[in-house]
Amino acid sequence: MKRFAAGVATGWLALHVGQAQGPTRDTFDLQVQVVTSPAAAPSGEPQLAVSSRGVLLSWIERGGANATLKFAERTAAGWSAPRVVASGADWFVNWADVPSVMRLTDGTLAAHWLQKSGPGTYAYDVRLSHSSDDGKTWSSSVTPHHDGTKTEHGFASLFQMPGSGLGLIWLDGRGMRPESHDAAAMAGEAMPGGAMTLRSATFDRRWKQTSEAPVDLRVCECCPTTAAVTSEGPIIAFRNRTEDEIRDIYVSRLEGNKWTEPKAVYNDGWHITGCPVNGPMLSARGRDVAIAWFTTKAGQGQVYVAFSKDAGRTFAAPIRVDDAGSLGRVDIELLPDGSAVPLWIEYADSKAEVRVRRIDRSGARSAAVTVASISSARSSGYPRLERNGNELVFAWTENTPAAGRSGSGLRVQTAVARLPGAPVR
Numbered sequence: 271m272k273r274f275a276a277g278v279a280t281g282w283l284a285l286h287v288g289q290a291q292g293p294t295r296d297t298f299d300l301q302v303q304v305v306t307s308p309a310a311a312p313s314g315e316p317q318l319a320v321s322s323r324g325v326l327l328s329w330i331e332r333g334g335a336n337a338t339l340k341f342a343e344r345t346a347a348g349w350s351a352p353r354v355v356a357s358g359a360d361w362f363v364n365w366a367d368v369p370s371v372m373r374l375t376d377g378t379l380a381a382h383w384l385q386k387s388g389p390g391t392y393a394y395d396v397r398l399s400h401s402s403d404d405g406k407t408w409s410s411s412v413t414p415h416h417d418g419t420k421t422e423h424g425f426a427s428l429f430q431m432p433g434s435g436l437g438l439i440w441l442d443g444r445g446m447r448p449e450s451h452d453a454a455a456m457a458g459e460a461m462p463g464g465a466m467t468l469r470s471a472t473f474d475r476r477w478k479q480t481s482e483a484p485v486d487l488r489v490c491e492c493c494p495t496t497a498a499v500t501s502e503g504p505i506i507a508f509r510n511r512t513e514d515e516i517r518d519i520y521v522s523r524l525e526g527n528k529w530t531e532p533k534a535v536y537n538d539g540w541h542i543t544g545c546p547v548n549g550p551m552l553s554a555r556g557r558d559v560a561i562a563w564f565t566t567k568a569g570q571g572q573v574y575v576a577f578s579k580d581a582g583r584t585f586a587a588p589i590r591v592d593d594a595g596s597l598g599r600v601d602i603e604l605l606p607d608g609s610a611v612p613l614w615i616e617y618a619d620s621k622a623e624v625r626v627r628r629i630d631r632s633g634a635r636s637a638a639v640t641v642a643s644i645s646s647a648r649s650s651g652y653p654r655l656e657r658n659g660n661e662l663v664f665a666w667t668e669n670t671p672a673a674g675r676s677g678s679g680l681r682v683q684t685a686v687a688r689l690p691g692a693p694v695r
Contacts, residue, residue, distance in 0.1 A: 298628045298636035299690040302664070308342040308349040309682035314365065314649070316665035316682045318656035321373035325656050325663045328355075328371035328381070329682045330363055337361040339383050341371040341405065344663060349684070353405040355381045362386050362394035365651045366494060366547050367424045371405075376475065378402050380428055380436050385411075388420030395423045396440050400477060414471035414482060417444040422466070422491075425549070429497040429504050434475040437524070439485060439495050439506050442469045466491040468508055470529065485529045486510065490517050494549030494652070500581040501557055507550040510534070515543050519550045519563045521582050535576055536588050538565040547648075548598040553610065557581045560610040562591065564598025571596045573614040577631045589633045592625075594618035597646060601655040603662065605689070611662065613655040615644060622646040624653045624666055641685060645669040649680060662687045 308327065309316075315330040325344040330337050338357040342349040355371060362384040369383040379401040387395045397411040415423050422443035431437045445464035465488040472481045490509035497506045503524045510520040510532065517540055520532040535550075550563040559578040564571060573596045574588035591600075591612045601613040609630045616625045616638070624641040641664050644650045653666035663686050670679045 298626075298639050300626070300639045300662070300687045302639065302641050302685050302687045304683065304685045305348060307665075307682055307684045308352045309340070311681040312679070313682045314651055314667045314680045315363065315368040316651070316654050316667060316684075317368055317370045318654045318663060318665055319370065319372040320656045320658050321375070323373055323377075325658045325661075326371055326373060327663075327665055327682075327684065328369060329665075330369060332363070335359040337363050339369050339371070339381065341379075341381075344658065344686075355401075355405065355408055356383060356397075356399060356411065358383075358385060360386045362392075362424070364424075365648045366492065368494075368652065370426070370428055372428050372430075374430055374434075374436065376434060379405055381408070382426050382428060382438070384424050387423075390420055392422040392443065393420040396426045396438075398436075398438075398473075400436075409477070412479075414438060414440070414473075414479065415442060415444070415469065416482065417442075419444045421446055425492065425494050427495045427497040427506065429506075430499055431472055432499070432503055435480070436473045436477075437470065437497070437504055438472075439468060439470045439497060439508075441489065441491070441495065441508075442467045443491075465489075465511070468495070470506075470524075481527070483529070485522055486520070486532045488512070490545050492545040492547050493517075496550055496552045498552040498554035498559065500554040500559060502581040505552060505554060505559060505582040507535070507552050507561055507563075508532075509546075509549060515541055517542050517546070518565070519561070521552075521561070523582055535561055535563070535585050536574070538567075540565045542566075546598075548600075551601045553602045553604040554581075555604045555606075558604060558608060559585075560602050560604050560612075561585070562600040562602040562610075562612040562614070564596065564600060564614075571598060571617065573598060573600055573612065575602065575610060575612050575629055577608075577610070586631065589629055589635070591627070591629065591635075592616055593638060597622060599652045601653065603655055603657040605657070611655070611657075613641070613653060613664075615646070615653065617646060622650075624664070626655065626662075642666055642668075642683070657689075660689045662689065 328341040339355040340352045371381040399411045426440040468486040493509035522532045548564040559582045573591040576585040597615040627638045628636040651667040
């Protein structure tokens with residue numbers, strides 16, 4: 271989306287071997303099996319969500335000037351036939367700021383995408399829609415923000431509100447000068463003229479908006495956000511931005527109807543004067559929470575995981591995830607035994623791979639398992655991971671050379687793996 275700060279991108283790619291934290295515990299006997307993707311080429315921007323009905327995959331397909339948000343659900347026979355959520359020629363389509371489709375506990379489907387609101391590069395809005403008939407028809411779309419500014423509104427994360435209804439957070443640029451935003455983005459510089467904020471909104475089961483409020487008044491301009499739901503309520507994570515340009519990962523929890531004061535998961539102390547376009551990911555189960563994130567140390571990209579036993583109030587010391595260096599773009603899933611499976615892009619010897627491994631709370635790590643080789647380019651996007659019972663589901667964008675129009679070599683691919691020891695279906 272926005273370019274890296276000067277010197278940062280080359281620093282990430284000039285990675286050297288680093289000492290990983292934690293002993294290797296065992297081999298993670300994970301057999302990854304590629305399954306036929308429901309997405310046609312050209313496609314990208316995959317997202318996964320899980321409910322009691324199973325795993326749902328969403329993605330964008332391009333056709334001329336049009337972008338179409340589609341989804342399919344994982345069944346015993348493979349992916350269901352794709353269904354269309356919405357389509358438009360005025361969408362904002364981006365490798366890091368991706369749409370989503372999720373199923374709420376009452377069976378309703380909720381979706382979001384991004385639509386241009388003005389001529390500025392980053393003038394776009396979050397659009398929300400819902401379906402009560404498994405995606406056959408969808409409601410007219412609405413925005414959760416009502417400031418009316420032609421500025422950035424994106425990087426949204428949707429989540430189930432306790433009891434019923436939908437919650438979401440997003441990055442909101444209403445306080446920024448659009449012209450400064452665009453110019454700084456092109457130059458890879460910090461954004462002048464006001465700060466990006468993080469805001470939240472809620473909708474009840476009748477889809478009436480019940481709140482809109484700020485969560486943090488100064489955050490990184492273009493790092494994806496994440497949300498999960500613990501037994502004590504929703505928790506969110508994002509990349510903060512201090513006045514002196516420290517951009518570490520923060521969390522906030524919804525207590526009653528108010529978000530707690532955001533606080534750092536760990537003080538990495540990463541000083542960077544431009545957005546790294548690398549957000550965290552959360553997974554929650556009861557009061558257990560796991561979080562994965564990207565940072566750099568001595569010019570080397572690294573990925574870390576931290577665990578919480580108290581619904582995200584506190585986190586244990588971080589555990590190094592990657593082996594030689596990383597491009598980040600993380601995901602994570604908690605396992606029933608309290609361990610976690612983080613996903614990241616490993617980058618070493620000029621080669622990028624999507625990898626996973628199992629990590630215990632003690633810091634013990636399994637050997638890494640390669641899910642797929644992937645391009646290190648931004649067009650490969652964010653690989654995704656979801657767990658449904660004893661099955662892990664993966665989605666990523668394959669970027670292969672192809673003749674014809676731009677983007678014709680992009681296609682969303684999927685794979686599955688049965689957790690070691692799990693019975694065959």
